Amino acid sequence: MTMYFAKRFLFLQTLFQFLLLPFGTSRDTITISQPIRDGDNLVSNGENFELGFFSPGKSTKRYVGIWYHGAPGHAKVWVANRDNPINDRSGILSIDIHGNLVLNANDRNLPIWSTNVGSKSRNNTLAQLLNSGNLVLNMDGDERREVLWQSFDYPTNTMLPNMKLGLDRKTGLNRCLTSWKSEDDPGTGNWLYKIDTNGSPQLFLYEGSVPRWRSGHWNGIGWSGIPTLQHNRMFNISFLDNQNEITTIWGLLYPRFLSTLVVNESGSVQRSVYHVGDRQWTFVGSAPMDPCDIYGKCGAFSKCNILVNDPVCSCLPGFQANASGGCVRKRGSASICKSGDGFLRVPNVKVPDTSGARVETSLSMEACQQLCLQDCSCMAYASVDALEKIGCMNWKGDLIDTRVYEDGGQNLYVRVDALELGLYASKSEGFLANKRRLAILVVAIVAVTSVLIFIFSYVLIKRKRKGRGKQPTLFNDGTAKANLPFFDLSTIVAATDNFSLAKRLGQGGFGPVYMGQLANGQEIAVKTLSRSSRQGTDEFKNEVMLIAKLQHRNLVKLFGCCIHKEERMLIYEYMPNKSLDFFIFRRGKQPTLFNDGTAKANLPFFDLSTIVAATDNFSPAKRLGQGGFGPVYKGQLANGQEIAVKTLSRSSRQGTDEFKNEVMLIAKLQHRNLVSFLVAVFIKKRGC
Template sequence: MFLGFCTCLDTISITQPIRDSPDGDGDVLVSNGETFALGFFSPGKSNYRYVGIWYHKIPEKMVVWVANRDNPINDTSGFLSIDTQGNLVLFDNNDQTVPVWSTNSSALSTNGYSVAQLVDSGNLVLFQNESKKPLWQSFDYPTDTMLPNMKIRLDRRTGINKFLTSWKSEDDPSEGNYTYRIDPAGYPQLMLYKGQVPWWRTGHWNGIRFNGGPVFRLEPITNNTFVSNDNEISSMSSIYNISILSRIVVDESGLVQRFILLDQERGWTQFSSMPAETCDQYGYCGAFGLCDYKNTSEFECTCLPGFEPKSYSEWKFRDATHGCVRKPGSLICSEGEGFVKLENVIVPDTSKVVGNSDLSLEACEKECLRSCNCTAYASANISEGGSGCIKWHESLMDTRIFAGRGQDFYIRVDERELAQYAKKSKGFVATKRFRAIMVVSGLLILFSIGVFAYCATDNFSATNMLGKGGFGSVYKGQLVNGQEIAVKRLSKHSGQGMQEFKNEVMVIAKLQHRNLVRLLGCCIHKEEKMLIYEYLPNKSLDQFIFDATRRADLDWSKRFEIISGIARGILYLHQDSRLKIIHRDLKASNVLLDASMNTKFQILAWLRYLRRPNSSKNKQNSCGYMSPEYAMHGLYSTKSDVFSFGVLLLEIISSRKSTECINGSHFPNLIGHVWELWNDGKVLDIVDPLCQSFSTDEVSRGIHIGLLCVQEAATERPTMSDVIFMLANETTLPLPNTPAFTSHYADSSKSSGAISWNRVSITALEGR
């Protein structure tokens, strides 16, 4: 028999409920070891009330489980109790006829003597009071968080699938868009879905870990197990030291994150966050594609041996949606064929593979060769030196390379491809070793950057200054190993605090794209804050296109590559990066060129504009590039970047500055002049006379796209994905409307309406 109610107790009974209160500080259950608490709460800015479990001694209320996530209570009248049937039930005090939420267990005590207890693992257990037989537990009904000893589980006998589902938002714990669950098909794996679409996968269990999951260097702390038998498929993580807290969360943005808390002062440490880069996105390189985010070539995607891009034009613009196909003339299932071995591979989606745990790897190869439909094979269990066999008979989807995380993978090729690969196989292994050396060297460089920042730049000598702006100065430097770097020494009067600086570094470090300037490291010493970037010897684009001599080095092919590179980089910021970024300072001086004249641009200015979006200084620095809604009202969106891109595109084609007054023009800027020529059917007159070997069709299309980007209304401008498609394909383009900053200067004698594209269609193939 229970004594009088005390909020420090860890049990609920039929005579001892817990109640919410008007002040929001209702009754709270606390587990015996005071690790977890259960009670009523309101998430974020919401006024709705929910019953949840959170960490008891952590100041921030970190909720790990919610009972009534899809059925909130409108006020603070709720109470949680045991009913006469022995179920744990949640009632709204205003209506006690139908429970808001219930355990609804069918194996309950008939005499009503059930008790619910919050145990120190974070599990809420309903059991018979006398026999202590468990009847129901919250661990079987996870929400968005997986705690140690909790299972993500599929019951093979009943088909019941227990999985994690994200919150809808930080203010709404109802079921969101992302689920993290077991896919039992083929060789089972854990899958993250966005709705019904695969978003990221762990890969199959290879005897040590999930083949495509993050590598945890926490062996003394955690133990991950996977079970697949006739009864169940389950995944579980446990902690050896119970004083250490651990949780895996599927957040509302679609990330599977793992956190460890070693002590209160250090706070939570994030050990993984997946998907972490572009190659983690399911099927990023399409069928038969191979993704390697460390690939130093133009694109992370390549095709598997024996395959080629299905659409070269799409791959040119970093779009591998349609994947790869067998090379023409490939003779599969013929004499002399064999397998190419790829190392450190996260093997393709295993949902449609055929497996045999008893076969050796050698026997697996022979089995695959016997079937003409078998495209690849791999070991099922790498913990025992490569035992078991898994074979693919259909498309190979979501294949990735990542050193230290993958395994050997064997792809079927014909005799010709096998012979070609044999010639370069030694080089392939050498390349892998070289990359490993570079990774280690990179870590050493990052470690030493802060120490050598001053002597690397000759104590910030004026002779080494590359440029100066309102946010600080940039100096050329050289590390002790000879590597040239660019050091951004931030102004002490920039108004940026230490936390803002750290935030900016974290943002930039998470952005990985070949058209973005690479951040090598940072340095913080007292009031000094520095960012260390890769050095780009050709400096900025404005020093080429606005220079009477140097711009002659940019023929149309190179200018088109620069335009395409800028477009790809902006699209990455808008759509493909983990963080959606609006650049807001895109201009010729912020577009840099490496030694091979490849485009790279900076995003350093991004955070400072959050604080001063409409300052006169910013307007002056970006005069001619700012969209009207941003310049006049401080309103910005991705369409603001599209406007800046359109201005930059016209500058690259014409080699004229956007604010330049052109003799004979009725407009005081480049946009107005181009619009005037467009109306007169003479738009090619704007092309730089020093631009050699250009295609009139391509240049005309480029100018047309530029005018679409600088239209007055933001809603009428294309997206960056539209821009890239229009640049790559000869499709019919919509007519542009009046550009921004031209209406006040229009000559009343000229038509201000849109002129047909046919008036500037030119069929001549020669350049001027």
């Protein structure tokens, strides 16, 4: 009869809950009047997480679980009834009359799953899915919102950000992760991930009760056996060991990322991240990662080093391999008991399993060493802190699961006998001697290099200072003093409209000639030395030095020059109304050389034979250089007069007109600074 009434009550309660349930709900809470059934979901307020019914993999069984809302794959981060599935879709999750969150189904007389906690009030209990993924049960209307139960205290195979893992000393609750049995069955599997609170606490991965991997102890920066996480910029990992708890917790530094740490059914711990924008999960780490991560890979008193070729296992200092492949003391245990024994340092290691170590949090490293020396059973010691500031551990039994890292880890000080210390000291002296020689060589090279750099810098600075405030290098040879003003290139560019074609007057012996106007209104003619000109720096220098000193009414006034890198320019007074040769030679007719009647040079003409004889037939030994017309030769007439013969070469850009102009102009011009003009010769085949 009692069973009959119980079934009737359960049926009426279920019917009442179905009638009150709004269809298609997307709320985040469950109350006594608002349960959820298979097909309905809760979504957290920030839409990070979702709670509902699901069937894993190929299974048709139904479970209540939590997963990331909107993330691909919908990997389940928590399962309520993982070991007690529902066989059909009749499941309903509700608050019962005792204030518990319960899961019922039509084919069950008793709840399939329950939070199994009591409450002070039966009418105002509610369950809420938080945006952290935590499902909490508390009292509705309670300002303190005291948590009666939460899913974070009962994790399955997944650890989420801000979820604690470890021991609550007050309640005795020890939070740990257990794998699924398979992809199709979320039931409690064979792999366990938890904090071992013995000795110096550390994380362990067990297969059943057999340890397969450990994280190493917390060294103040991170887990000593996971050096890659100590310098990560994505997670904020912390460890608490106080009178209330021994727990670890981690959070994300970037809000647009989601993350999980999962113990999977294959026996590995995998950390994944999901970027909301990319919509893709990425593995960022797993353990074990390599053979040296396997717990006890090399046995007692040995170290595993994946950085070297086989064998990866080698004995710690003072130990040697025996016939079975294990490591034993070289000279027995009696040799290390107050007989001149000491310690050798093994750097960059994950120290041995600390679950059996003695921890002294207030001792310095020196005090820890003395404490270990006084105890003949002490095998090694190390610092609790990676920086070796304070706190130490020492081991009395086997040294298990030591491995070497390329970067990271800490120092382990292994106890050895006096003979081993002596052998190590001899090796160290030889090594240090080589290091000293290398250091001397490096210092010598650095010193010589520094001296050379200093000398070079001194000479360079001295040259720069010497050149400041002086004329350009072109006029610093001490051969002449030009006393000419120098114009900036920007001034000339502005005066000629950036050497506009409209300002171009023509082509001279040096290069193009441009008309311009300075800021003060002065009109100028800018004679440039083109890079293709056959006249070079010497001719430019000669013209500057000569005309700067020469003043004559028939010569155009030279205002100055402009030198900028490879650019050479002369700035003359601008003379309008065409060139001088137009007025001397070109009034209405095309001139012929000296026979057009327009000018009288009154110059004697020499035969070519006379010039050939004077210059030894234009011998290269008589050649003085290259002029604007062509080569210039030195010669001597029959009367002893020394002459300079300026020839007009066929390849010269100056032609007959320029030759004629120079003859007519200079023949009439007499000045003490001008070379005397004796004679001109014109031959049809050759001009001299």
